[in-house]
Structure formats: structure tokens, C-alpha cells
Amino acid sequence: MGSYMVKRIGIAVPLLIMISFLTFVLINLSPLDPAVVVLQAQDIPEVTEELIAQTNEKLGFNQPFMIRYLHWAASCLQLDFGVSYVTGESVWLTIAPAFLNTLKLTLVSSVFIIVMSILLGVACAMREGKMMDKSVRGIAFFLTAIPSYWLASIMIWYFSVHLDLLPTSGMDSYRSYILPVIVLTISYAGIYFRTVRSSMLNQINEDYVLYGRASGLSEKKITMHILRNSLQVAISIFAMAIPIILGSTVVIENVFAWPGLGRLSVKAILSRDFPIIQAYVLIVAVAFVFFNTISDIINAAMNPKLRKDL
Amino acid sequence: MNLLEVENLCIWDAGTNETIVHNSSFHVKQGSCLAIVGESGSGKSVTCRSLMRLNKAWIRQSGDIRFKGEDVNLLSAKEMRKKRGKELCMIMQNGMRAFDPSCVVGVHCKETLGAHFDWSKSEMEAKMKRAMESVMLKDPISLLNKYPHQMSGGMLQRMMIALALVFTPDLIIADEPTTALDTISQYEVIEQLLLLRENMGTSMIFISHDLGVVRKIADDVLVMKDGEIIERGPINMVFTEAQHEYTQYLVSTRRALSHHFKKLIGEEL
Ligand SMILES: Nc1ncnc2c1ncn2[C@@H]1O[C@H](COP(=O)(O)OP(=O)(O)O)[C@@H](O)[C@H]1O
Ligand SMILES: [Mg+2]
Secondary structure (H helix, E strand, O other): OHHHHHHHHHHHHHHHHHHHHHHHHHHHOOOOOHHHHHHHHOOOOOOOHHHHHHHHHHHOOOOOHHHHHHHHHHHHHOOOOOEOOOOOOEHHHHHHHHHHHHHHHHHHHHHHHHHHHHHHHHHHHHOOOOHHHHHHHHHHHHHHHOOHHHHHHHHHHHHHHHOOOOOOOOOOOOHHHHHHHHHHHHHHHHHHHHHHHHHHHHHHOOHHHHHHHHOOOOHHHHHHHHHHHHHHHHHHHHHHHHHHHHHOHHHHHHHHOOOOHHHHHHHHHHOOOHHHHHHHHHHHHHHHHHHHHHHHHHHHHHOHHHHHOO | OEEEEEEEEEEEEOOOOEEEEEEEEEEEEOOOEEEEEEOOOOOHHHHHHHHOOOOOOOEEEEEEEEEOOEEHHHOOHHHHHHHEOOOEEEEOOOHHHHOOOOOOHHHHHHHHHHHHOOOOHHHHHHHHHHHHHHOOOOOHHHHHOOOHHHOOHHHHHHHHHHHHHHHOOOEEEEEOOOOOOOHHHHHHHHHHHHHHHHHHOOEEEEEOOOHHHHHHHOOEEEEEEOOEEEEEEEHHHHHHOOOOHHHHHHHHHHHHHHHHHHHHHOOOO
């Protein structure tokens, strides 16, 4: 197991290098002259040739591409993502608190999503084809078909404006979490409980379940075996769901005015603040690699067969 | 005396209302081995699972199943569970899939033996060790700490036989225990089943579609086709004077096969 972890983490390193390179290439593929972008972002009224040359010199844009990448990558490792074109402030200082806010929302939602998915998935699988299974699946189908921004708006109108129970926006207390977490849980648990349900059903039909029953094991023991095996599938999906939720809070954050990464990145895109966009893409990608590695390690701990295959 | 008496067993799928087994009656004499042969889908496995009440919820059964004089259909779920493993023991077709892939096989042994006996850990280990050695599984203690994927199909099959040895059930139900194996492992598993019958005198229901194997192990035969028993009788009679043309067909293809096989390996299996 220890050697598996070392190997698995070893794989993540070249992956991270590739991701950072791709991020850099993609952002720099933009047909816009970066110096012009910087000057426009700073609302300079008249962009002259001289100014462009100065800016290029100052920010190192006239150096060869690879040198610029290495320079950028080396600074990223020290959490120095440059300065915002717009405000001139450090990208890290701008993005870190927003990232933290998004992470809080993501983790709280993920806990609810995972707990709800497992509870509903297991309950439905145990009663396959019965009323409970059918109605839960029907309701979930209906709820997940609703766009989340619409659901969010309806909830804000009803709970915050009409009943005046909860804040409409911002991130002031734990009460600010309630609506966004509910909206995210409905959107994602409605999808992921199906995964839990179907992997449970797959396991229920496995021979080891029949053999366990035929040997006189209690239903409780059998259920533990089924859960253990079906959660393996579910855990890797959940671990991947966390960065997906992280990346997709953009909509929710904008509806609820959550001071997070999603809102920041939309603002950065609109004002072409490249260093912020670059850091945003990199952070989300690194989160993917991080959670993916964790999910593989948990899976290997639970399923010995996987450890051999690396 | 008959250990198991089955009368008018009907099995149907409540979802589709399709009948799977029609009005089947048979019995297993104390100490004898009944073989059930028939093509795939003829209802052999469903019949066996019905004896232990292990079919899926939507598969319903009616009729009398008397095991040691008791009607199995009338037992409570708890009483039924007490009989499974200890009195009625199943040996599955595919050992590779019969054990939970994420636990070492010892976990299955510990849990199932623990469900029926109040043995201490060392007692359990000693009994498993002896049983495993007698089915030619070497180094039992380290095998118990292996995952199913680290063992071969034949080893897992013998593992199930070893468990049956420890349980000493009244009836063993072996559902195609050799079908998933290569010829050599098949031979070893059949040898162990024969020894088990010889040493313990356990009654057995043996499902197979290999008449050659059936001939070695069984006393009586049932031939099933499309959920019906179309032929029954002592093993030799079925081989020599089969009434139904399907049985005659099975016997003749078996002859042709074994003739071919004998020519290949130059001896009789
Ligand atoms: N879980 C199930 N649900 C519905 N039908 C089943 C199920 N298991 C078996 N059957 C039906 O019962 C019939 C007999 O199957 P089975 O007893 O497995 O045949 P075999 O003789 O090959 O062991 C098949 O035609 C199959 O359609
Ligand atoms: Mg079968």
C-alpha cells in the first residue's frame, strides 16, 4: 500500500507539469497582444507604440515563450501568480480568499451531496422496483431537470423575499449557506444517488452475495459486503465530483453573490485580467488532480486488486 | 429413507407470469447423489435455489419441499438461515466470483462459520486447516490471508469443498462445480467431491451438463428440459435405456465426445 501511494503520487507530478504548461499555452494562444490588454485593462486612454514597448519590457513579454513559461511556473510554485492587470494587486492575495470561500461552499455542499446520495441510493436499491424507489427516482428526475439558476432564483424569492427567513445573498453567517447548499445538493445528489443505486444493484446480483446467503450469513453482514464493494465505485465518483462542483459554482455564486472563485473568474474574464484567469484555470486543474489522486488511493486501500495494476 | 422430498414444485416469475419450472417432483435418498442434467436455461439452478429459498423476490415457488421431514416453505426466515450452510450447503459454479473480491477468503470462512458455531478463533483455524489440507490445499493459513484474485479457480472451488467439510451438512448442492475449470482442475475437484462423499456419506445434488462427470459421481439422474423433468432413473439405466429422445441425444453426443477425447489422451477419463 505504501509503495502504491508513492507511485500514484509520482504519476501526479508529470501530470501537474503538463497541466501548468497547457494552461500557459492556452491563455497565451489568445490573439490579443498582452501588452495592449494590460494597458486597456488599466484604462489607459491612449495606447501608443512607445507604451506597448515599455510594457513589454517591464512585464517580460518580449522574452522567448519557454523562458516566460519557466519563469511563470517557477513563481507559481512559490504561490506568486503575478499581479492583476486591472488592480495591480497580487493575484494570490486576490484569489486566495475567494478560493477559500468557494472551497467552503464546495465542501459543505459535497458533504450533503454525498450523504444524501448514499442514503437515497442505498434505500432505493434495497427496495428496487417498489413505490419508494420509483417515487424517489421520479422526483429526482424532475428536480435535476430544473436549471439551477432558476431553482436558486425561485428559492431566493420564496424563502428570502416572500418569507424573509434567509439572507438573499452574500456570505455573512451559516444562514447564508442554507440556500446555495440546498440548490447544489438538489442538482448533484439527484444525479449521484443513481450511481450509488446502480452500483448497489450490480453488486446484489453478484455470486458472492448468493454464496454468502447460501452459507447462512445474516442480511446485515451481506449488506455490509455489498456496501463495501459498491461504495468503491461511488467513492471515486464522489472524489471527482468535488472538483466538478468547485468548477461549476460559477452560476450559483453569481446568483447568490457569493464572494468566491466563480464570481472572481467571471469578472476577470470580462475585464481580460489574464493573470487571474490563468491562476483560476490552474487552481481548478490542480484541484482535479488532487482529488483524483485521493480517490485512487482510497480505492486502492479498499480494493487490493487495483494495487497491482500500477 | 429420503433426506429430501420435493413434490409438485412449481416456480414462476411473478413479474412476467412466466413459469420457469413445471410441477417437478423428485427425492434424494439419504447418502445418495442425485444428478440434474440438462441444457443451459432449463431451470436447474432455479430448482436448486428454491430448495434453499434463495431465488430473487419476484421468483415465486409453490409445492412441498420436505427436508429431513420438515417443510422448507413453512420455516421462518431465521430458521431457514440457520439451515443454510450448516445443513444445506451450496458449492457454486464459479469460485472466482463466489468470494467477496475485496476481502481475503479467510473473512468469508470466519463469518460463515461464526454464524453457525461458537468456536474460538484458534479452533476455527485448526478445523479450516485440517479441511483445507484434506482437499490438497497446501499452506492453508497463508491461503486464508489471500484475496480471491490471488488464487486459481480450482483452488477456490476446493476452498468451498473444504468449507463444506467443516460444516458437515446433510445435503450438498453443487451447481456445475467444474464448468468454469480447465480439465486438470476439473479432475482434482471431482476427486475431492468423490472423497467427500466416501468419507462423510453426505447426500448430494450435483448439477452438470457433462454426462461423463455425472456417471462418475451420481447414483440417480434427472434430465431437465425447458423446466420439466423429462427423464429420471438410476444412472446406468439412463445411459443404457433412455426413453426420451433428448436424453438419447445427450448420451450419444457424450459417447461421440468421449470417443474423441479418449483418442486424444489415450485413456478413459
Ligand atoms: N433472476 C431471474 N429472474 C428472472 N428469470 C430468471 C432468473 N433466474 C433464472 N431465470 C429464468 O429461469 C430459467 C432457468 O434458469 P436457470 O435455472 O439458471 O437455468 P440452468 O438450467 O442453466 O441453471 C431461465 O430461462 C431464466 O430466464
Ligand atoms: Mg445454472
